[in-house]
Amino acid sequence: MAERGTVHLNMIVTKTGDQGQTYLNDGSRIAKSSNRIKALAFIEQVAVKLGYFIHACENEILQIQLPEECSCQINLTQLAISFQQEMYDIGSDISTPIADGEAQKRFPQESVEELTELIARLTPALEPLDSFILPQGSLRVLLSHDIRTLVRQAEIHVWDIEEAVNPAVPQFLNRLSDFWFVLGRILFAEENQTGGAENQKWEPRQKQDRGFRINPA
Template sequence: MSERGKVHLNMIVTKTGDQGETFLNDGSRVPKTSPRIKALSQIEQVAVKLGYFLDACDLDVLHLPLPEGMTCQINLTQLANSFQQEMYDLGSDISTPITEEETNPRFPTEKVEELTALIADLTPALEPLDSFILPQGSLPVVISHDIRTTVRQAEIQVWEIEEAVNPAVPQYLNRLSDFWFVLGRILHFDDQQSDEAEIKKWEPNQKHTRGIQFQKS
């Protein structure tokens, strides 16, 4: 059995999964359609989308004004890098079934608490919402919403795992989805300061113009 967090990739094509099963970190085999493997797949998707975000932001640093004369500097590259690393920490945790005698540390609850505090500290920079916002704006804004929704899917998939899981994993994913919602709004706010981008909100049960016009040539 491999030590959790240790990976040895000497061969990529092993053919061990050709019958629809794959190995977990404890050496057991499970169907590739199991909720645990689906959760791992969703978390890997989050890691890839974070890569898109890194490319779209390209070393951007935000300077965010906060109430009471406070400011906050956000290095978007460092931020996304940290979350990308933690996706693999989550994957390592999920791929190692819980046993009565745990020897390796699990994903820590402190990470959940850290994100909770971070969201609380950043939210006062934003105006209160009176409706749902539409996922529109610059590429980093849209990718933020994409990450948010993919993280939420990963959280749902983790809750579907029938065996015991580290509770910090779905809790962290819940907070992470909230964080990327807040960050998407912050990025849109930053766009507004530079090019007056408009925030589009949901208008329930309204007649909307399609923007399609026909004319005779």
């Protein structure tokens, strides 16, 4: 697996992929239409979308009140950068097929447990849900929902890889999608805590008002 500092990109146009195949980290070639490459494409989309989130937050510190008089501070920029770094760690892992008896370091299971614990600590700050919420709100709230859906698609493609994969990778992606759902709700609540709009919820099988008003001549 490519380690930090060993990636060399001194030639961008190589023409080695012009026949619909690309190289993996072990030197093998694989179809660009394979589920492994599709998963990598979505991982890269997540990293880019995290960049949009960083731009939208501008080093903001989020203050969260937790039960039992506890509180939490999150540097939203540093948070997103940390996940960007891990997207490339995951990409490196996926790009390296698992070999028998390998001694390489892979994406750690500890990161799955850490994110699971973080979600558990943040969730009590929110009211329980009695329906699905509609993805609405500020740019950073919408980006949170966008990130969670992209992460979910990446996870699906990882599960579709025919060969063995590091189980920590799809598990982390599963937790990461959940995390951005929770964070999106927290951001919406924080922005509307002074009597603003409530998060609209799905109302099943209701006749919908399209917002049209036709005035007679």
